[in-house]
Amino acid sequence: MTWKQLTAYLVGCGCCCLLLLASASGNPPPDGEGSPAIFAGNAEYVGSETCATCHDDYEAHLAVTGHGQNNFRNLSDRGCETCHGPGSVHMDDPDNAANWPRVDRLEPDLQSAVCRTCHDGAKQFFWEGSMHQARGMSCITCHSVHSPKSDTDQLQTAQPMEQCFTCHKDVRAETWKTSHHPVREGLITCGDCHNPHGSAAEGMITAVSVNEQCYSCHGEKRGPFIWEHPPVRENCLTCHSPHGSNHLKLQRTSVPFICQQCHANTRHPGTLYDASSLADGGRASNREFNRACLDCHASIHGSNHPSSPYLGH
């Protein structure tokens, strides 16, 4: 047995142990019975109708969200108190701020715990330990239970990307660069590549590696080819900036110079190309104008042709 196989078996066994432990640990919390514990104290449930006598605006907002629909009642019959906990103490002394069952006043992890009572699997599977959780964010940092602006996912902004851009200003600026994925056009979203709730991979991407993330849309580059370009296989980000670039095809640095950051062999790879070798220069060179190196090395991501060791065609 190789050590790789051993590692795989150990992880597999670990997962099985977790499964057994989990299966022996009783039923999952019934709907709506987890979060009230955060607020409960000695309070008792009073019913949503009671809440609405003062908070009618919240009730109206909630009615148009998933939490206000009929099907939510199939999951919990506690209404507002599903998340806010029993309200009798607050009702008895409504002006006492200490009794206000406001989720946003809790510590971030407790805020999230309210939501995770129900939303704890699937995309939220890796929430604990994720970058967003670790840096003090909670579900309501991005989501709005009462007044969502988005079509789906109850976000605080109309478009999912705007939610991400409230913090990731640098990425917002990158999307305005001329070479970009169709994020600002709304055809894809940050969530097509990233899981903001956390993932096992770096950068909260949804695939197991950057390259496999890219292959999900660019399957033609998956290969494996008989003639490979090694850095392509290691990381697409070696050459590309996926959030945006001023250069063709999301290149980090424009051709031919990005190629020359690694290739300085004899003859043309190490040759200097400058303004005089542009198309209208005195010594125009097809190694520099148009797509530069790619004018000939068209199969830069790999080739299957026996005559293409240099990734031409």
Next chain:
Amino acid sequence: MHREQIHRGRVTLGFLAAGLVMSMPAMAGDDFQLHLDPLVLEVLETDVDTDSSKFEEYQDLGSGFRLPRLKIEGFDSAGERHLSFLGQRLGREDARYQMSYGVSGRYKIDLDYRKIPHRFGNQGTFLWNSTGPGRLEIADPTQAFLQGEIEARQGNGAIDFDFLNGLIAPFIQSAQQVDIALRRDRTTAKIDFGTLGRFSWGLEYGHENRKGNRAYGGSFGFGNVTEILEPIDYDTTEVQLGGEWNGSKGGVQFGYRYSRFENQISTLIWDNPFRATDSTDGRAYLAPGGASIGGSSLGFADLAPDNESSQLYLSARGHFAGWWTHGSASYGVMEQDDPLLPYTLNTSIVGVDPFTGATFDPTDPASLPTSNADTEVNVLTVNASAGRKFGDGWQLTLRGRYYDYDNQSSRIELPGYVRYHAVWEEIPRITVPYAYSRQEVGAELAKHFGRSSRLAVGYKLKTWDREFRETEESDEDIIRLSFDTRPHPKVKLNASYEVTDRTVDNYDTEAQEFSFLLPEGANNQPGLRKYAQAARETDGLRLGIQLFPHEAWNIDVGVSHMDEDYDESELGLIADEVVQLSAEVGYTPGERLTFFVFGHRSDRDTLQRSRQSGGTVSTDPDDNWQATFEEVTDTWGLGLRAQISERSELDISGNWSRSDGLVDLFTTPAGTPSSATDIDNYEDIELFALRARIDFEITDSARAGLSYRYEDFTLDRFILQGLLPYLPGATLLAADEGDYQASVIGVDLRLSF
């Protein structure tokens, strides 16, 4: 019927059938009510002053009618069944249709169909005609004429740019104009079952067809670069079956993913504009100008091969004695086994085995040592993390990652290859199954101060092991410090600082020899270090401050500085530094008014160095040249949304982005090259985009809107500067992806039922 039409027909039928199936139970119940809100009807009038593809690169904003939005929702009174349909930009090239039907607590079906256009360039000049899938032809008499003129010129004058340009200019002028673009038609269907106790599972199916074309470099030699259209007709099919089980102290996710990529046009054959008959040319580097006119009558490319990928994955999480733990593992196989094409289609070339001296026909696939690619890579990933809180506000997180790219592809020994379709190179080569693994272990210790401050220090060790590369092993130490605090409800601060140090065991400059059966001889610079593998030191600082001086105001200020230094690299990438500044002010006094303005500056400086050589490696530092790239990008934006009367609303947004770049080149006067001219339009780009909209409520269920969109784009890209369809040694598409000014006026009506 064309295959694409069949595909679209299938998609449409699929949606109709799905809609019918979904609607049947809905309609079956008397209490199921459908609600249409909204239905938006819109007419656009678009004016663009150029043929640039850039304005509609990813969108369809052409004049005419469209349905920007149509949403239908339905529920039964018990809240058990839910149906929704959302259509966006219906009938357009960028349309999206989403449909969902679910029975509460039992199952949910989601269907999603979207079109994603991508226009690369308009009105490109194209000498060839497509006469079949993957076949591009120039009329034989044209080829013969050009070949004859060149042969006649031989010995009677220079076959230089002026001569060739004059020769081909009439054909360029009468060549067809083509738009370079493709479109993705992506369909996904997902079924979630979630009621088998703690167990839920789902099945997901996806299919995407990509069709169109894109530019492809199909050169016949250094002096005969031909840019042609690569036909794109890809199908990607994905299936995933997954399950999840959650208990109170843990859970598991597991499943299987399969992906298959199929290229319907896997071979491309195109005519050589300057040759009608095959010939050989030992100086293919120069054809067709200079001293050579030889080469193949046909170019020949093996386009992306069909491939497939499958992956099993298992993730688990749990809580033990105060620790949270995650573990995940996946094992995948990526493979392709396309038939190999022959070395060439040039019938004049004779292949020679340098080991035996035997000759063979390189146009015969049987001459190859193997018939199929037979490549396979196995990927194993293992991730584990754990954390716990302890003491007075302390938190410890441990993390480990392992990724193994195990290349099991067979090594193919080839006696040589055909260069530029023109000459047999008696240089035996062998394919190389590059492989690597990377490991990462790390820990982070954090201390919470009160409920709103957190200071953390983390350490990670990243190691790489590579096969057949310049660097076999590298280690990278990463130390990270982060501080997040909200000392006051009106102030929030996030800061982090990271410093890394990567060391390598050795650097083999001539690692390329792994792909040669006989020593190629040193032809690389010993001082070169490829930056993805080279030793480096980096440091990065990020600081963000958010202020909320008043309930209605928010102010964000951010600064970041990332610096990479490759001090052990004499040549290659030497340094890369990015400084970014951002500021944003938002004002939201109530639901009737929202305003924000932001600015962002990115200033990037990159330094690289190289050394120019002739046929042998130069050892003279005077032959060095150095390039400093300076890129400054400013991005500004604003947004205003205001209710200007009880019945009307104003929405304005604007963005301005400007990039200014320079390549500052340096050479030594005593060396070669001895001088250099800077490039001052290293992607000078400007985009101004403005959108304005007035919305007026006619009745409770009808709103009218008037919208205006304006964009002004300029592109000064050095590699496109002065580009023409024919240039020295190059026949190019020269499609328009440049400047434009565009305006779109829209009138819409939004109805609710």
